Each structure stands twice: as C-alpha cells, then as structure tokens.
Amino acid sequence: MAVTHTFAIGREQCFQQIDKLIKSHSLHTSESLCKLLRYLAEHSLDHPGIALKEYQIATEVLGRPTGFDPQSDSTVRVQAGRLRVKLAEYYSHEGVDDAIVVEIPKGSYALTFHVRPGKAAIQPAPILDIESHELKAQVPAPTRGWAIAVVVLSVLLAATFSTTAFLLSQRTRTPDSVVQAVPDAYQIFWNRFVTAPQQPWVIFSNASFVGHPNTNMHYFNSASDARSVILDHYTGVGEVLAVHQLDHVFTLLNSQIRVKRGALFSLDDAKNNDLIFIGSPAENLTLLEIPGTQQFVFRKAPAPRNGDVEVVNVHPDRGEPETFIASPSNQPISEDYAVIGLEPGIDPVRSMLILAGTTTMGTQAAAEYVCREDSLAELLRRLGVSKAGELMPFEALLRVKVSHGVPVKTDLLAVRKRAN
Structure with a gap:
C-alpha cells in the first residue's frame, strides 16, 4: 500500500515518534507490544517496499519456535490487532496533539507515518515512500476526519466500547475501481x-x-x-x-x-x-x-x-x-x-x-x-x-x-x- 505524505517526514523524526510511543502510558507497560512496534518501525524505515511475513515476526520478535505455522497460530495477528488498539488509544488521549501519526494499515505489517491534518508542517526532510506488497489491491491510507475517544482498560480483560467505535471509524476502504477477490x-x-x-x-x-479498576473491581452482586x-x-x-x-x-x-x-x-x-x-x-x-x-x-x-x-x-x-x-x-x-x-x-x-x-x-x-x-x-x-x-x-x-x-x-x- 503506497503512502503519500502531505509533508515530508524525516527518518529521525519517525524514530523520535516511535520512542515517544514506547514511553507513553498506553504502551510502556507492555514489553511485547513495545518490542513489536520498534521492530515494525525499523523494518518499515530500513527496508521500504519489502513485505514482512508473519513467520518473521513470530520467530524474531515474539519468541515462537522455527516450526511456527501462521495458518494455525494467530499470535502475530492478535498482537498486531492489540498494537493497533493501543495506537488508537494513544492518539485519542496522550497523543491527540502529536503532529506525526503512526498507524498499521489492515492487511499489512508495514507502519505508516503521516502528518495529522491541521498541524504545522514538519521541517523539510527526505520523503519516505513506504509500500507493502502484502495487499492485493492498492487502497488509500486511512484518514482522520474526526477523533473518537478510545479507552482500553485491561481490568478483568476489559476494554471500553469507544475502542470498538474507533476501530470501525478507521476501516480502510477499497476504491470502487478496484475489485478484491472475496473467498x-x-x-x-x-x-x-x-x-x-x-x-x-x-x-x-x-x-x-x-x-x-485500580482497587477492588468485581462483578455486580445483587x-x-x-x-x-x-x-x-x-x-x-x-x-x-x-x-x-x-x-x-x-x-x-x-x-x-x-x-x-x-x-x-x-x-x-x-x-x-x-x-x-x-x-x-x-x-x-x-x-x-x-x-x-x-x-x-x-x-x-x-x-x-x-x-x-x-x-x-x-x-x-x-x-x-x-x-x-x-x-x-x-x-x-x-x-x-x-x-x-x-x-x-x-x-x-x-x-x-x-x-x-x-x-x-x-x-x-x-x-x-x-x-x-x-x-x-x-x-x-x-x-x-x-x-x-x-x-x-x-x-x-x-x-x-x-x-x-x-x-x-x-x-x-x-x-x-x-x-x-
């Protein structure tokens, strides 16, 4: 999926944003998600256009054995989904004023970096052209017309409804001129x-x-x-x-x-x-x-x-x-x-x-x-x-x-x- 940036974003600025995300309240408590985010960022910036495979991520980042089978083990997809949720949580609260937005488009493990609409232009720098060849159809990068508050609280494996609303608002649409084969x-x-x-x-x-949530949260007892x-x-x-x-x-x-x-x-x-x-x-x-x-x-x-x-x-x-x-x-x-x-x-x-x-x-x-x-x-x-x-x-x-x-x-x- 080709990503065209309204403003040029430099490599150093991208890594600074990744560091900021890893230190954020949303992510800093999850070592595995931080490790996954940095790995995806390094691969996307160092090897643009080269698609990552689930097997690579599983064995190089998540500690899975060499016999890992992505067809029967959904670990990578699940972790990527959780990382998407955490990024959504961050940009709806802590990072609501950040100029650079980091996303993981559906169907790809290549990070995208783009400037949030309405923010001041980033200082001129070499333009990044990041592509993922994992998608069969070329689709536009997700847009952010309006912000939806997203809160994911990991208490009793709980997350709030607003996360769901945010996920729905971020769906990537396929242009009418492109027909994707549906199984x-x-x-x-x-x-x-x-x-x-x-x-x-x-x-x-x-x-x-x-x-x-921070003390004694439990099921309601009538x-x-x-x-x-x-x-x-x-x-x-x-x-x-x-x-x-x-x-x-x-x-x-x-x-x-x-x-x-x-x-x-x-x-x-x-x-x-x-x-x-x-x-x-x-x-x-x-x-x-x-x-x-x-x-x-x-x-x-x-x-x-x-x-x-x-x-x-x-x-x-x-x-x-x-x-x-x-x-x-x-x-x-x-x-x-x-x-x-x-x-x-x-x-x-x-x-x-x-x-x-x-x-x-x-x-x-x-x-x-x-x-x-x-x-x-x-x-x-x-x-x-x-x-x-x-x-x-x-x-x-x-x-x-x-x-x-x-x-x-x-x-x-x-x-x-x-x-x-």
Whole structure:
C-alpha cells in the first residue's frame, strides 16, 4: 500500500515518534507490544517496499519456535490487532496533539507515518515512500476526519466500547475501481447477513461491574452491591478484537455492521434485524432474554468450580463428554471452549449468529474462526454446504488453546444441525 505524505517526514523524526510511543502510558507497560512496534518501525524505515511475513515476526520478535505455522497460530495477528488498539488509544488521549501519526494499515505489517491534518508542517526532510506488497489491491491510507475517544482498560480483560467505535471509524476502504477477490467461503457463510435489507446489529457483551479498576473491581452482586454504583461500560479484549475481525470481513464483502453494547440493546431492536451476538450469556445478558443455542448451552459451573462458566453438551454423541470447561479462573488460562450458533431470529425470516466463549479469549477465537477462510471452509465442509442458500441453522463447539492470554489454536470438536 503506497503512502503519500502531505509533508515530508524525516527518518529521525519517525524514530523520535516511535520512542515517544514506547514511553507513553498506553504502551510502556507492555514489553511485547513495545518490542513489536520498534521492530515494525525499523523494518518499515530500513527496508521500504519489502513485505514482512508473519513467520518473521513470530520467530524474531515474539519468541515462537522455527516450526511456527501462521495458518494455525494467530499470535502475530492478535498482537498486531492489540498494537493497533493501543495506537488508537494513544492518539485519542496522550497523543491527540502529536503532529506525526503512526498507524498499521489492515492487511499489512508495514507502519505508516503521516502528518495529522491541521498541524504545522514538519521541517523539510527526505520523503519516505513506504509500500507493502502484502495487499492485493492498492487502497488509500486511512484518514482522520474526526477523533473518537478510545479507552482500553485491561481490568478483568476489559476494554471500553469507544475502542470498538474507533476501530470501525478507521476501516480502510477499497476504491470502487478496484475489485478484491472475496473467498467463496465468506460469500457462502455471510450471504444472509450481507444481502438483508438492513445492516446487521453486532451486540457485544458488557457485564455489570462495581468498584474501581485500580482497587477492588468485581462483578455486580445483587445481594450485596447497590445498583446505583454499577459500571456497565466494560467489555472483554476478545470482544473488541472480535468486532474488529467482523468489520474487516464485512468490508471485504462491501457491506457494513452496526455495533451496540449489550446494555443498550432492546428487544425492539431485535425484531426486524439480523443479529450477531459476541460473548456468552454470562456477560452478554441480552441473550438471556432471547432463545439461544439449544445443543451447546452455557451455564455457571457447580462446585468445586463455582463462579466459572461451562458449556453443557445437551445431546452428547457417543464418546463425547457432557460438559466442557476452561482452565480454572484462578490460574493462567491455557484452554477454553467456544460456541458458534446460527439460529432463527425473533422474526423467523431474520437470522441470529452467536459467537461466544466461556472466557473472552474463547469469544475472540470463535469470531476469528468465522472470519478466516481456512477455518470457515472447514466448518462449511462439516455442515455439507457448498453454495449460498444451503446454510441452515447449526451449532458448533470449539476447543481453544491459549498461550499468554492469546488464542493460538482452535479445533472444531462437534457440529449439530438443527432439525427441519
């Protein structure tokens, strides 16, 4: 993707901006993201026009072994997504007055440097011409017509709704004169959502919390907490990245999504719209009021796992366990389970898609699964679907391997088709 700068930006000025970002409140606590940012900056400035591969980043920056397989391990994509979120957070708060804006365009790992509109011209310097050949179509660099406040608070794996809004505002559009090839799997799976009269609503979970993020923040307990102190504007990091993934796919399909947090969603919204729910009923409380999955059902686990969430296999096939539960919540999560459910909407002519894990990592993995060509193709094969119009309601169960808070491998364990 060619980047044309309104003003010339010197190499030294670019590295000064990178140093400023690394020392910022948004990034300085994350060593891995700082390391990734500096690596991407050095490669973009030292080797313009040479595309970075996920394998390089994984083995040279993130410490992955030489056997790293980007097809089955999404670590690089996830870390790049988190870095995009952090950059958005920085430029909406600490860096709101910075003249130089650093971004990572979708579909590329090459940083772009450009002057924020309305700022004084940078001192003359050699112009940088940075290109990425990873994108099949040449598209314009993202613009910033207006700033959206973005806050990502990593408390109980939480991030605010404004991050989602910012991600949607930064989508990179493909010119009408350029046609990107859309994988068949995308067109088959998402057909009912992109051909509907109205754009689907994406409803992401935001459970009720009380307390302060820096002290004792916890889930709202109706028996001991006052409703007047409820904080209902938090969501999981996995939910934020899930919205980002969906936005990318719908952009490829020349369509859009509408986004709303669960606390603001009403049943009236659901009657005449297609819906995509992100997050389990444990946190996406709207799902408690709407008929959801029937084969793989979420519930609070009994003792000794009180407080955790498990998936109940209502009609297990031979050899299948009756329940699936993630790693204990008081330990680092290494395994999670997630459900993908395509169900009829409140109005039977509308559709409802549920993407939910027992934790935020599982939710992220479920969204990634239906937003990646290879995994989506596998799901369609298991369902026996080969063309648009054949896809009927179903439920699928996923096992998610997690490393350092990142989903790294997702397996399709079981599929259930709804009986006609």
